[in-house]
Amino acid sequence: MRRSTPFLLAVCTAVAVGVVGCTSDVPGASPSAGPSGAGTGETSKFFVQADHDNELALRTKSATGPADKPWEQALDPKTVETAKYKKAGPYHLCFSNAGVGNPWRQVGFKNMQAEVKLHPEIKTFTVADAESKDDKQISDITDLLGKGCDALIVSPNTTATLTPAVEQACAKVPVIVFDRGVNTKCPVTFINPIGGYAFGATGAEFLVEKVKPKGKILALRILPGVDVLEARWGAAKVVFDKSDLDVVGVEFTDGDAAKTKTIVSNYIQRFGDIDGIWMDAGATAVAAAEAFEDAGKPFPAIVGEDQQDFLKMWQDKKLTAIAPTYPTYQWRTPVIAALKILNGEAVASPWKLPQPTITQDNLGQYVQADMPPLHYAMCGCATLPGYPKDWGGK
Amino acid sequence: MSTDLATPTGSAPAVPSGLGGGGRSGWGPGSIRPVLIILVLLLIAVGIRQPDFYDPPVLLAFLKRAAPLIILAAGQYFVIVAGDFDLSVGSLVTAEVVIAARLIDGDPNATWPVIALLLGFGLLIGLVNGVVTTLLQVPSFITTLGMYLVLVGAVYTWTGGSPRGALSEEFRLFGRRGIDGVPVLGQLPYAVLVLAGVAVLAVLAMRSDFGKVLLAVGDNPRAARVTGARTARVRTIAFLASGLAAAVAAILLGGFGGVSFQVGQGLEFTAITAVVLGGVVLGGGRGSVAGAMLGALTLQTLLTLLNLLGVSGALSSAVQGLIILAAVAVGTLRRRT
Numbered sequence: 001m002r003r004s005t006p007f008l009l010a011v012c013t014a015v016a017v018g019v020v021g022c023t024s025d026v027p028g029a030s031p032s033a034g035p036s037g038a039g040t041g042e043t044s045k046f047f048v049q050a051d052h053d054n055e056l057a058l059r060t061k062s063a064t065g066p067a068d069k070p071w072e073q074a075l076d077p078k079t080v081e082t083a084k085y086k087k088a089g090p091y092h093l094c095f096s097n098a099g100v101g102n103p104w105r106q107v108g109f110k111n112m113q114a115e116v117k118l119h120p121e122i123k124t125f126t127v128a129d130a131e132s133k134d135d136k137q138i139s140d141i142t143d144l145l146g147k148g149c150d151a152l153i154v155s156p157n158t159t160a161t162l163t164p165a166v167e168q169a170c171a172k173v174p175v176i177v178f179d180r181g182v183n184t185k186c187p188v189t190f191i192n193p194i195g196g197y198a199f200g201a202t203g204a205e206f207l208v209e210k211v212k213p214k215g216k217i218l219a220l221r222i223l224p225g226v227d228v229l230e231a232r233w234g235a236a237k238v239v240f241d242k243s244d245l246d247v248v249g250v251e252f253t254d255g256d257a258a259k260t261k262t263i264v265s266n267y268i269q270r271f272g273d274i275d276g277i278w279m280d281a282g283a284t285a286v287a288a289a290e291a292f293e294d295a296g297k298p299f300p301a302i303v304g305e306d307q308q309d310f311l312k313m314w315q316d317k318k319l320t321a322i323a324p325t326y327p328t329y330q331w332r333t334p335v336i337a338a339l340k341i342l343n344g345e346a347v348a349s350p351w352k353l354p355q356p357t358i359t360q361d362n363l364g365q366y367v368q369a370d371m372p373p374l375h376y377a378m379c380g381c382a383t384l385p386g387y388p389k390d391w392g393g394k
Numbered sequence: 395m396s397t398d399l400a401t402p403t404g405s406a407p408a409v410p411s412g413l414g415g416g417g418r419s420g421w422g423p424g425s426i427r428p429v430l431i432i433l434v435l436l437l438i439a440v441g442i443r444q445p446d447f448y449d450p451p452v453l454l455a456f457l458k459r460a461a462p463l464i465i466l467a468a469g470q471y472f473v474i475v476a477g478d479f480d481l482s483v484g485s486l487v488t489a490e491v492v493i494a495a496r497l498i499d500g501d502p503n504a505t506w507p508v509i510a511l512l513l514g515f516g517l518l519i520g521l522v523n524g525v526v527t528t529l530l531q532v533p534s535f536i537t538t539l540g541m542y543l544v545l546v547g548a549v550y551t552w553t554g555g556s557p558r559g560a561l562s563e564e565f566r567l568f569g570r571r572g573i574d575g576v577p578v579l580g581q582l583p584y585a586v587l588v589l590a591g592v593a594v595l596a597v598l599a600m601r602s603d604f605g606k607v608l609l610a611v612g613d614n615p616r617a618a619r620v621t622g623a624r625t626a627r628v629r630t631i632a633f634l635a636s637g638l639a640a641a642v643a644a645i646l647l648g649g650f651g652g653v654s655f656q657v658g659q660g661l662e663f664t665a666i667t668a669v670v671l672g673g674v675v676l677g678g679g680r681g682s683v684a685g686a687m688l689g690a691l692t693l694q695t696l697l698t699l700l701n702l703l704g705v706s707g708a709l710s711s712a713v714q715g716l717i718i719l720a721a722v723a724v725g726t727l728r729r730r731t
Contacts, residue, residue, distance in 0.1 A: 256654050256656045258656060261650065269698070270702055296451070372560070
């Protein structure tokens with residue numbers, strides 16, 4: 001008995017472990033149908049059809065403004081008069097920043113600082129960094145209003161929570177909001193590129209064009225619940241639903257390279273091959289592509305972004321790829337807008353910036369071997385003072 | 395307990411020959427036989443689901459992915475068999491990868507100095523864990539939980555919450571590449587070679603006097619102390635081994651995935667699950683290092699099977715939890731019989 005009891009238990013453990021494996025097979029009974037057979041899943045509550053249609057239409061509009069300076073261009077502009085803000089210099093410009101918590105914001109903030117250096121009429125540039133905290137940004141804005149700013153630039157951390165603070169600021173100084181928006185029309189202008197729907201659709205349309213019918217697509221998202229990222233996926237979902245591609249999985253990566261590579265490796269193992277990778281942001285595109293390389297599989301058609309590590313890999317390994325961008329040059333525009341407003345010149349409101357896409361044809365002009373791997377190519381910063389050293393380049 | 399027939403390894407367990415395991419015969423606590431059976435069943439199931447799994451290159455790729463966990467399990471084994479826990483290994487792995495990226499910053503020449511530094515850092519964390527646990531007599535559960543929090547906070551503060559720097563290709567070699575053109579096998583991954591080295595060292599360590607004392611300390615600390623064993627020193631060395639194993643695992647994981655903030659997340663529990671699955675008794679004194687490593691291999695095989703069956707990642711943590719509960723319950727029952 002002494003020996004048989006443990007033996008029985010051991011067998012039971014083995015069976016129990018086996019059962020977990022067996023029973024969990026039921027929901028995914030047809031492996032080719034993907035996780036729960038759902039394909040792209042349900043439409044997100046963030047999806048707004050009119051905004052979607054508007055952004056997709058904006059992609060083909062031509063911009064007004066100097067051709068070599070996309071950060072000064074505006075798409076389909078409606079201008080507002082700003083004569084009432086006209087004021088003699090020198091100016092005290094203030095900026096309430098949501099944070100510099102990711103490489104995109106780090107590159108962007110450097111662009112803005114360099115843009116300020118171009119304008120001697122800005123005597124003081126005061127920046128408050130909210131470190132990605134709503135409550136800190138609300139108190140930052142109040143503090144800045146007490147410092148005698150002539151104009152206030154705000155890059156809100158979140159949309160709804162920052163709205164009252166921005167409204168409070170509007171009553172005292174001209175306010176310029178960029179990147180993420182606020183739920184009020186009180187700022188003089190709101191500056192951003194076309195937006196998430198256009199970004200997501202451009203990548204998905206590329207996959208529809210390049211991947212064979214019935215090809216297997218894996219969609220990688222950073223996390224749910226962030227409006228700009230929801231918009232990117234929302235538009236991609238519309239494109240995939242209309243196509244005959246098979247979306248075998250939609251996974252969240254947290255924007256983490258190791259997690260992305262593990263997920264992609266698992267999908268390659270499970271499905272044998274994957275024909276296309278769609279991503280809502282390109283920071284982990286290299287990790288996703290590496291998973292194919294390490295598994296000895298051909299690279300899929302892949303959607304990345306304008307980060308140097310991905311562009312370099314695209315060029316070196318001859319990937320079939322596209323890079324929609326959310327250009328960091330938009331960080332230059334608020335400074336330009338603030339000076340126009342203080343000068344009494346009309347400005348576009350909303351100010352929609354062009355949102356270029358990097359394709360095989362223009363890839364060469366964006367690969368910059370001397371810049372660090374996390375640098376964003378679409379920075380419009382090559383002519384700014386301090387380039388490339390201040391951006392970490394050689 | 396040392397005369398228990400079902401426990402061939404006993405309290406002065408001569409960690410027997412073969413795999414260096416305690417399962418030469420019998421089914422008692424610490425035996426590797428149950429895990430071997432589970433492993434074989436799982437391998438058969440994976441083979442049915444993915445017929446090319448047994449092609450040498452595919453199998454080696456699987457071993458390559460399993461290597462970091464097996465190495466971590468070996469490190470965790472030393473700590474657990476002496477009656478302690480090391481909950482800091484997951485955050486230590488993350489810290490090592492983040493440090494490596496920041497210090498190397500894409501410069502190939504920095505690779506080797508940074509690797510040396512990483513191994514040193516792993517040893518240092520192990521030393522602190524060991525000294526606090528043994529000299530200050532803080533329960534290891536609390537010591538290493540504290541270390542876990544310290545490392546998580548330090549990494550976040552140092553980097554501002556987003557990864558900086560880059561690993562060099564030379565550094566990533568160990569986790570990604572291998573020796574090409576090996577007959578039959580195709581590519582022999584460096585990770586598998588590192589794993590083999592660690593396995594041999596771990597088995598040799600357990601067969602040495604150190605291993606015997608370690609098991610005795612875990613089985614009955616008071617008796618071990620009475621017989622003159624330097625329990626504090628042996629337990630501290632166990633923490634050093636765990637820290638070093640975490641450093642090696644971090645080098646492989648960083649190589650595999652690149653700069654990451656989450657690379658080590660939850661690894662401490664995965665490693666403990668693996669050790670328990672390998673028949674090692676929580677509380678110490680029973681089980682072999684080969685069993686712990688087989689436990690890790692079994693867990694990785696199970697995760698592979700779950701993936702092939704299309705089970706999501708969330709459910710795989712539930713499975714891990716079930717394994718810990720089942721293994722501890724079974725271990726308790728077996729001791730009573």
